[in-house]
Amino acid sequence: MRILFINNDGGGFADHLDLADGTTVQQLFDQKVKGRPQDYLIRVNRQPTVGTAVLQDGDRVTITPIKIEGARSAVS
Amino acid sequence: MPNWDRARWDAAQQIVKALLAEQAASPFPTFPDSQIQALHRLRQRWHYAVARGWQVAAATMQNTWNLHLEWLINDLKARRCRAPSRAAITLTAAQVYRDLAGLQDEFEFVDIDSRARTVTVRTDRIMLDDVDLGPFAIVWSWGNPDDSLRVIAEEPQRPDYPEDLTHPHVREDELCVGDGQAALDQAFRSGRLFDAFLILRQILKTYNPHSAYASLWRWTGRVCRGCAGSVSEDESWSCETCGEVFCGDCSQCCDACGDPVCQGCSSLCSDCETRICSRCRAVVDGRRLSVCQACYETPTPDEEADDETQETPLRPDKDDASFEAHVLTDHVGEAALPAGCG
Numbered sequence: 001m002r003i004l005f006i007n008n009d010g011g012g013f014a015d016h017l018d019l020a021d022g023t024t025v026q027q028l029f030d031q032k033v034k035g036r037p038q039d040y041l042i043r044v045n046r047q048p049t050v051g052t053a054v055l056q057d058g059d060r061v062t063i064t065p066i067k068i069e070g071a072r073s074a075v076s
Numbered sequence: 077m078p079n080w081d082r083a084r085w086d087a088a089q090q091i092v093k094a095l096l097a098e099q100a101a102s103p104f105p106t107f108p109d110s111q112i113q114a115l116h117r118l119r120q121r122w123h124y125a126v127a128r129g130w131q132v133a134a135a136t137m138q139n140t141w142n143l144h145l146e147w148l149i150n151d152l153k154a155r156r157c158r159a160p161s162r163a164a165i166t167l168t169a170a171q172v173y174r175d176l177a178g179l180q181d182e183f184e185f186v187d188i189d190s191r192a193r194t195v196t197v198r199t200d201r202i203m204l205d206d207v208d209l210g211p212f213a214i215v216w217s218w219g220n221p222d223d224s225l226r227v228i229a230e231e232p233q234r235p236d237y238p239e240d241l242t243h244p245h246v247r248e249d250e251l252c253v254g255d256g257q258a259a260l261d262q263a264f265r266s267g268r269l270f271d272a273f274l275i276l277r278q279i280l281k282t283y284n285p286h287s288a289y290a291s292l293w294r295w296t297g298r299v300c301r302g303c304a305g306s307v308s309e310d311e312s313w314s315c316e317t318c319g320e321v322f323c324g325d326c327s328q329c330c331d332a333c334g335d336p337v338c339q340g341c342s343s344l345c346s347d348c349e350t351r352i353c354s355r356c357r358a359v360v361d362g363r364r365l366s367v368c369q370a371c372y373e374t375p376t377p378d379e380e381a382d383d384e385t386q387e388t389p390l391r392p393d394k395d396d397a398s399f400e401a402h403v404l405t406d407h408v409g410e411a412a413l414p415a416g417c418g
Binding site: 006008009010011012014041043046047062064065066067068069070071 | 150153174175177178181182244245251252253254255256258259260261262263266268270271274275278279280281282284287288
């Protein structure tokens with residue numbers, strides 16, 4: 001199956017991935033993200049999900065860090 | 077399509093059109109010339125300082141240069157995201173429509189105004205380290221690339237200084253997105269509005285003390301005058317003499333009257349070395365001595381010996397030189413306090 005995976009950590013990676021049937025959200029997270037799931041907002045098709053949820057063909061999975069540090073803007 | 081919303085669909089179409097026009101108008105990002113010039117200027121100042129042996133100034137220049145370089149790197153990364161690249165997501169009105177619908181589930185308030193060309197969401201109350209900054213409205217304007225984003229405090233909580241802040245990372249309704257810049261640019265560019273608003277909300281919910289316009293303690297209103305650290309109301313002390321606020325580590329207690337005092341408003345008794353506030357120093361003829369009232373009233377061994385042979389007058393009539401050694405020059409003319417201080 002093919003899903004769209006978007007990682008909003010860092011540069012904002014977005015690409016299509018081919019996964020084995022039956023892959024869960026937790027398994028995808030473990031493959032693609034270094035960190036703890038509780039540190040991220042995980043959405044499947046823009047809805048909150050659980051780690052045991054089985055992904056479906058065409059799903060859109062988004063991972064967004066809970067903490068994103070803002071900064072003072074550069075003085076130009 | 078369930079619960080199809082015509083107005084939302086119209087807005088999605090407008091948004092796609094605006095984003096495609098924006099990309100076509102400026103396929104390549106501009107170069108940050110001013111930031112590079114700033115780095116050159118800092119390097120010249122560093123050479124100038126080194127040549128004159130100004131080590132502190134040179135170190136400051138070097139630190140500032142490193143900071144500016146970091147800003148330049150972040151800015152270049154953000155600009156790279158705006159450059160043409162292979163897009164994994166095709167920008168379509170259907171995708172934008174679903175993102176707008178998704179926002180309704182993520183935020184309690186979402187407003188899509190096709191006439192004003194804006195999408196507005198309202199966050200929950202933003203709490204940073206127990207400081208309540210209230211809810212914020214995030215307003216994104218399509219078709220206005222130069223001023224597309226505003227972050228407006230709905231119940232502005234401002235620090236004493238600077239007064240134009242409503243959040244450690246929001247100044248004049250502008251959010252400095254820091255680490256979120258690249259992902260945010262990518263999300264907006266791809267029309268992933270759902271992701272973009274999530275990123276913005278999470279930035280608002282995060283406090284980065286190392287690069288904020290102002291530290292959070294400026295919102296609490298209590299700053300220790302001794303160490304300049306933040307201090308909660310429960311843990312702060314107000315000096316009874318000067319009235320300034322101090323943390324527990326920087327405040328003292330007068331051993332005579334028990335009042336909290338700061339180091340500047342207290343001193344050690346030159347006889348018994350207990351800490352006393354300025355009001356509890358002995359007063360003679362309107363002048364404060366460096367000894368506490370108790371030590372002043374307690375005769376020294378020599379005086380006790382003298383007492384046995386003659387009636388000795390009290391200290392004001394002592395030898396002038398030894399008396400003056402106990403007189404402090406500050407607070408001259410202050411009235412003596414009642415004996416109750418001791």
